[in-house]
Amino acid sequence: MxxxxxxxxxxxxxxxxxxxxxxxxxxxxxxxxxxxxxxxxxxxxxxxxxxxxxxxxxxxxxxxxxxxxxxxxxxxxxxxxxxxxxxxxxxxxxxxxxxxxxxxxxxxxxxxxxxxxxxxxxxxxxxxxxxxxxxxxxxxxxxxxxxxxxxxxxxxxxxxxxxxxxxxxxxxxxxxxxxxxxxxxxVVFLRRPGNQAQFSVRPAARTARREPLREVQEWITEHPAADLSVESLAVRASLSPRHFARAFLADTGTTPGRYVDLVRLEHARRRLEDTADGVEEISRATGYGTPEAMRRAFVKAFGTAPAEYRRRFRPAVPPR
Missing domain, CATH: 3.40.50.880 (Class I glutamine amidotransferase (GATase) domain)
Known part of the structure; x- marks a missing residue:
């Protein structure tokens, strides 16, 4: 060699x-x-x-x-x-x-x-x-x-x-x-292929300038399994759905729906890496509802299903 x-x-x-x-x-x-x-x-x-x-x-x-x-x-x-x-x-x-x-x-x-x-x-x-x-x-x-x-x-x-x-x-x-x-x-990850996202959801979208929108961002992050439709979030911000969607995009650089997708994906990713919870349990806790919906999100974002993601990306355990 x-x-x-x-x-x-x-x-x-x-x-x-x-x-x-x-x-x-x-x-x-x-x-x-x-x-x-x-x-x-x-x-x-x-x-x-x-x-x-x-x-x-x-x-x-x-x-x-x-x-x-x-x-x-x-x-x-x-x-x-x-x-x-x-x-x-x-x-x-x-x-x-x-x-x-x-x-x-x-x-x-x-x-x-x-x-x-x-x-x-x-x-x-x-x-x-x-x-x-x-x-x-x-x-x-x-x-x-x-x-x-x-x-x-x-x-x-x-x-x-x-x-x-x-x-x-x-x-x-x-x-x-x-x-x-x-x-x-x-004692690092066994393998993180190059297509894994390089940052979490927080840097992926700006923090909103206006207080009601910042509060909505926090609510989304803390309650990924809640009803996070534009209509529900607009009520929380005391705005009409149309005004809320426009203001959220202007302040954060992304749409409410995209932000929700990123938050749910981040929560699911971290639970796969940090816990032994099953895919079905994680899909419910993070707002996907079903393992199939979560699988589609992972394949789109990472090119792999949740179970395979967990196998690849959990940290390697050093030999005793």
């Missing part, structure tokens, strides 16, 4: 977990399968960098002296908003030589600035997806997945999703058993 070299790019203001998360996964895979990876870190001039949390990281080498890697990994962080031009110049010249190009979180901003994402489908931290799409219209930005693969290009959402992406790389390179062993050691 040929050893895969992995080069992690460092810069001032990098997010420490964007670096250490994938590093722990890849070095863990190396412990499981000796000779699988050789992981190196490098800054522009080889000097230590200060992360956004204040941690100082000493790289292995300078980017200008680094050999072309099999996998080039570019993390994100506050530094992606004030990077030196020499960094994107280096990426523009050297990144195409790598067999696999990976970004974590807002590392995608650096790749886009170097012109490496044009024509590709990518993702990044949900808070920066709109900015990335606006500044780089030739890039197809998908704000929903926790990671996206487009050929040899892999991009991930924010922070901990870099661990999910790294586990997917290990599974592709070394197989499921190796990825499972690393996940168990790190």
């Amino acid at each position: 040929a050893q895969r070299t992995v080069l992690v790019v460092l810069f001032d203001g990098v997010q420490s977990l964007d670096v250490t998360g994938p590093l722990e996964v890849l070095t863990g895979a190396e412990r499981h399968t000796a000779g699988a990876y050789r992981v190196r870190t490098a800054s522009l001039d080889g000097a230590p960098v200060r992360t956004s949390s204040g941690l100082t990281v000493v790289p292995d080498e300078a980017l200008t002296r680094a050999c072309d890697p099999h996998t080039l990994l570019v993390p994100g962080g506050q530094g992606t908003r004030s990077y030196p031009p020499a960094l994107t110049d280096w990426l523009r010249e050297r990144a195409p030589r790598a067999e696999r190009l990976v970004s974590v979180c807002t590392g995608a901003i650096l790749l886009a600035a170097a012109g490496l994402l044009d024509g590709h489908r990518v993702t990044t931290h949900w808070a920066y997806c709109a900015t990335l799409a606006r500044d780089h219209p030739a890039v197809q930005v998908d704000p929903d997945p926790i990671y996206v693969r487009d050929g040899a290009l892999w991009t991930s959402a924010g922070v901990t999703s870099g661990i999910d992406l790294a586990l997917a790389l290990v599974e592709e390179d070394l197989g499921r058993d190796a990825a499972l062993a690393v996940a168990r050691h790190l």
Whole structure:
């Protein structure tokens, strides 16, 4: 088995977990399968960098002296908003030589600035997806997945999703058993496929500005099994159904029906992950009414039925 070299790019203001998360996964895979990876870190001039949390990281080498890697990994962080031009110049010249190009979180901003994402489908931290799409219209930005693969290009959402992406790389390179062993050691999810939503319902819709609408949002969140029709919610807001629907959309950016769908899906998802309750019980408690209605919602949102979702996404249990 040929050893895969992995080069992690460092810069001032990098997010420490964007670096250490994938590093722990890849070095863990190396412990499981000796000779699988050789992981190196490098800054522009080889000097230590200060992360956004204040941690100082000493790289292995300078980017200008680094050999072309099999996998080039570019993390994100506050530094992606004030990077030196020499960094994107280096990426523009050297990144195409790598067999696999990976970004974590807002590392995608650096790749886009170097012109490496044009024509590709990518993702990044949900808070920066709109900015990335606006500044780089030739890039197809998908704000929903926790990671996206487009050929040899892999991009991930924010922070901990870099661990999910790294586990997917290990599974592709070394197989499921190796990825499972690393996940168990790190006590993280066995597997969160890239099409799992990267954030909960709260960031998916704005908090309403007007007090009656905010109260309705809270009511929906706290009572997913209640009558959440537009007519019922409008009564709670002391508005006509038509006025309520328009005001809710204007304040939150989504319709009442869509918000209800998101809340119910979030409640059901969390109960599948956190409890041993049956699908029928969860479907009643979260407002779906029947297991079939809940199954349709999960297939539409996640591409899988509730039982399979639970099997895949509950945390792995470390060996005793």
